[in-house]
Amino acid sequence: WDLAAAGLKVAVISRPRSRGKPCAGGVTEKALARYRFSIAPVVREAVTSLAVSHSSSPVRHLSSATPFCVMTERAELDAFCREQAEQQGAVFHETAGLRLIEQGSSWVRVKTREGDSFSASWLIAADGANSAVARMLGERHLPGAMAIEGCVPREKVSDYPPMTLDFGVIRGGYGWLFPKGDHVNVGLYVWRHGVAAPERAALQRYCRARLGAEAEHVAGYPLGTWLPKARLVNGRVLFAGDAAGCTEVLLGEGIYGAVLSGQLAAQAVLGERPEVSYPRALAGWREELQHVSRLGQLFYGLLPVST
Ligand SMILES: Cc1cc2nc3c(=O)[nH]c(=O)nc-3n(C[C@H](O)[C@H](O)[C@H](O)COP(=O)(O)OP(=O)(O)OC[C@H]3O[C@@H](n4cnc5c(N)ncnc54)[C@H](O)[C@@H]3O)c2cc1C
Structure with a gap:
């Protein structure tokens, strides 16, 4: 441009x-x-609130007046x-x-x-x-880092989430839920290649646990x-x-x-x-x-x- x-x-x-x-x-x-x-x-959505969680502490909701x-x-x-x-x-x-x-x-x-x-x-x-x-x-x-992502159509999601980062669900990284209107994007991130494997099976486990459904169009890529x-x-x-x-x-x-x-x-x-x-x-x-x-x-x- x-x-x-x-x-x-x-x-x-x-x-x-x-x-x-x-x-x-x-x-x-x-x-x-x-x-x-x-x-x-x-x-698709402007985000003003973020849920951050780790199993060792309650979910924190952070919010801001502007996106x-x-x-x-x-x-x-x-x-x-x-x-x-x-x-x-x-x-x-x-x-x-x-x-x-x-x-x-x-x-x-x-x-x-x-x-x-x-x-x-x-x-x-x-x-x-x-x-x-x-x-x-x-x-x-x-x-570098590695991540894998997929989508769950909104009608299959048990509870439409806010933007969410779940730390500790994978070694050296986090899981995310990004709401996009007609679907939720779900993924796993690992900060350094080899620390853990953000694989399809791990993503589906996380997705079932958080959204009650399987992710579609799953794909991974390095960062x-x-x-x-x-x-x-x-x-x-x-x-x-x-x-x-x-x-x-x-x-x-x-x-x-x-x-x-x-x-x-x-x-x-x-x-x-x-x-x-x-x-x-x-x-x-x-x-x-x-x-x-x-x-x-x-x-x-x-x-x-x-x-
Ligand atoms: C699963 C996942 C989720 C992510 N989520 C986010 C997020 O929410 N927010 C964020 O800020 N970052 C996110 N990132 C990181 C972000 O996607 C990248 O850092 C960013 O896209 C880098 O941009 P880029 O233009 O350098 O490369 P890319 O976006 O990878 O673009 C490279 C381009 O080059 C083209 N290309 C590659 N090889 C060839 C070739 N041989 N010939 C012709 N064309 C070619 C590709 O088709 C592509 O269009 C995520 C990464 C992953 C893997």
């Missing part, structure tokens, strides 16, 4: 539109404030953001995947499996925690959380979002870091020497992520598991 609005010729190469990547679609107030446009048309988070459906949010970028002049190209990346001192070229070829002065790789661009450039895989040596730049490629480890580790909020780093990458491309200015611009957020990472380690290390 930013690059197209500034008048650059922008090609967005992405997978075909589908249900959307696994994501609970919770957009916090701070993430909301970063968007260049209102996402109101795709907001601190809004619930969206990820496929709807992505389609809406795409429309906004297209209105600024960005052109979307769908591909089943990438075949080749080549770069020189002032250019980068991407070839897709369909045989299409794109040349540009810069490539922003915002292709998620399993970044194919990073793999193709020989960058190391970054093992690109902070690591000391995250890849940010490789030649004419700037990494952003989960591909650059921009997700915070305590709750796994990644949309904020994705939007922020995308905007900073765009700003860098519009200025002088993006390879220097981008890591500099992202340093403040990376420092925050590092602090949250220490907090996560401490928090989940001390948290008793209740099952």
Whole structure:
């Protein structure tokens, strides 16, 4: 959006539109404030109350006079953001995947499996925690957090819940219930790969216990959380979002870091020497992520598991 609005010729190469990547679609107030446009048309619920539980203590209800988070459906949010970028002049190209990346001192070229070829002065790789661009450039895989999610139609839910975080239902993480109007999104999060397995069976157990029904459309995915040596730049490629480890580790909020780093990458491309200015611009957020990472380690290390 930013690059197209500034008048650059922008090609967005992405997978075909589908249900959307696994994501609970919770957009916090701070993430909301970063968007260049209102996402109101795709907001399903505005959240003013949060239930937090752990078996060792009573459920706490936290509330706020104004919404601190809004619930969206990820496929709807992505389609809406795409429309906004297209209105600024960005052109979307769908591909089943990438075949080749080549770069020189002032250019980068991407070839897709369909045989299409794109040349540009810069490539922003915002292709998620399993970044194919990073793999193709020989960058190391970054093992981060893991989460699994599914949906329960509202008519099957025994008791329609508020936004809920249940700590201790899985080692090193939490379970969530996100109300979305016609369904509830349910999921399990683990702060570090390997601490526990947020698997389908564990999700269904949690879902039956909390909502009295089984989850549908279950899917899991890694999250690109902070690591000391995250890849940010490789030649004419700037990494952003989960591909650059921009997700915070305590709750796994990644949309904020994705939007922020995308905007900073765009700003860098519009200025002088993006390879220097981008890591500099992202340093403040990376420092925050590092602090949250220490907090996560401490928090989940001390948290008793209740099952
Ligand atoms: C189960 C789950 C629930 C979550 N819930 C929340 C939440 O409620 N709130 C929140 O803030 N964060 C949440 N997160 C984290 C959040 O989803 C991510 O941090 C965020 O989406 C990262 O954005 P991104 O643009 O960097 O990458 P992604 O959202 O992963 O987007 C990557 C894009 O690249 C495309 N792509 C990938 N490979 C290729 C390829 N080879 N060729 C072409 N295109 C490709 C993909 O199709 C996709 O469109 C959740 C994560 C998970 C796994």
